[in-house]
Amino acid sequence: MAKPGLGERLKNLFSKNSSGEDFYEDFEDILIEGDIGAAAAIEISEHLRETFGRKGPESREQVSSELKTLIGGMMNEADTAVDPEKTTIILVLGVNGVGKTTTIAKMAEYYRGKYGLEPVLSAGDTFRAAAIDQLKLHGERLNLKVVHQQPGSDPGAVIYDSIESANARNAKLIIADTAGRMHNKANLVKELQKIDKIIASKASNAEYRKILVIDATTGQNGFRQAELFHEAVGIDQIVLTKYDSSAKGGVAVSISSKLGLPIAFIGTGEKYSDLKVFNTEEYVEKLLS
Ligand SMILES: Nc1nc2c(ncn2[C@@H]2O[C@H](COP(=O)(O)OP(=O)(O)O)[C@@H](O)[C@H]2O)c(=O)[nH]1
Ligand SMILES: [Mg+2]
Structure with a gap:
């Protein structure tokens, strides 16, 4: 309960x-x-x-x-708008199991519905074969292009390829998955910084957005994750997932106010449509109910 x-x-x-x-x-x-x-x-x-x-x-x-x-x-609301004339690269970050891959599929659906874009999904979580398959499955269901390589391949290279592939087909939105796990924290940070550098070098004419996914049910642990990722690569926006399965979600208050990070979306279930643009008033209303 x-x-x-x-x-x-x-x-x-x-x-x-x-x-x-x-x-x-x-x-x-x-x-x-x-x-x-x-x-x-x-x-x-x-x-x-x-x-x-x-x-x-x-x-x-x-x-x-x-x-x-x-x-x-x-609290701050993020600017979720994209310019459909310009390339936008969304890098999705977060620890294992928070809902990154699911959120990528939901955001792809959201941006397609809102702007008529055909996002290219990038299987940057190369840590396990299952992670790649999961994104490919979403791509099949949503009829979207998924760029992927072998498990264990360099995530930076996969995302680089995805941007090239998107450019070639004139797709304006790339949403990239990442692995939220490593043998240790220092490795994770190094890996993320490497990916960040590759995208930044490739994104000079694009809008590059780093979105951190936080599981609303993990409490203050979520705040420490936000600190770690923000320090490593500089986070632009937050998505709070599993808001449906928790009376809590108060962690968004400290992340937004203490780290100054704006909230973009709230995940409210497992369906593609279970993604809401964050609205402060509604959030606070629910928090206090
Ligand atoms: N109830 C609920 N479950 C979610 C939500 N977002 C993700 N999940 C579930 O959380 C689990 C982990 O999601 P996944 O996208 O694989 O996490 P990842 O490891 O960060 O990529 C899956 O079972 C998802 O269906 C949400 O907003 N609400
Ligand atoms: Mg995943």
Whole structure:
């Protein structure tokens, strides 16, 4: 069963009748349990202290409405638009199992529907044969070109080929998969930097976007992943997956506010259509429900 959301916890807090300092301390705990992260939780509770003073707020409604404004103001919506006249390369990053490959298929479908583009998918996760097959299967189902090589081949070379292939067929969007696993962290970072360099050198006239996929159910672990990837290659946008299977997803608040990363999409299921453009208001509404 899903854990209670922030709204439910707030309700419980008010039924406890805690006030003053007790309220603020309990409130911070609630935010941290909701994966908002310690730094963002303290920032939020300090704002509430300024607004409601030492006595604390009188009603849950007061806090909810203040929180909507506050958290909404801390988060950023990404610009998901693409220029259909220009080549866009989307590199999809993230640790194993977060939903990268699924999200690639969903984004391909989204951009095809919205702009009439025929994206080229790039099987840059060369770590396992199954990862390549998975992307090929999506390509077959969606009737999209998938550029791939042998398992174990150099991901940078696969993505380089994909860009060439897209250029040759005048396809304006390339969405590339990557492996989120390596024998150790240093290896992963090195590998990602290598891929990044290859794309950057090939993308001088293109829009190059690095999207990090974060699983909403992993809590603050997701924040540490965002820090690691952002430090390694500089992330442009975030996709939050598995938002359907979790009452949490609060990690997006700390990623967006503390790392300054905008959120592009939210994954809400396993179907191709289960991808929503991120909307702060809707997100905060759901977070607090
Ligand atoms: N419920 C749900 N499942 C998802 C979502 N996105 C991905 N998944 C599932 O998560 C699992 C891992 O996805 P995959 O794309 O293979 O992850 P990758 O290892 O990062 O490429 C698969 O079973 C997907 O169907 C989502 O938004 N909601
Ligand atoms: Mg994958």
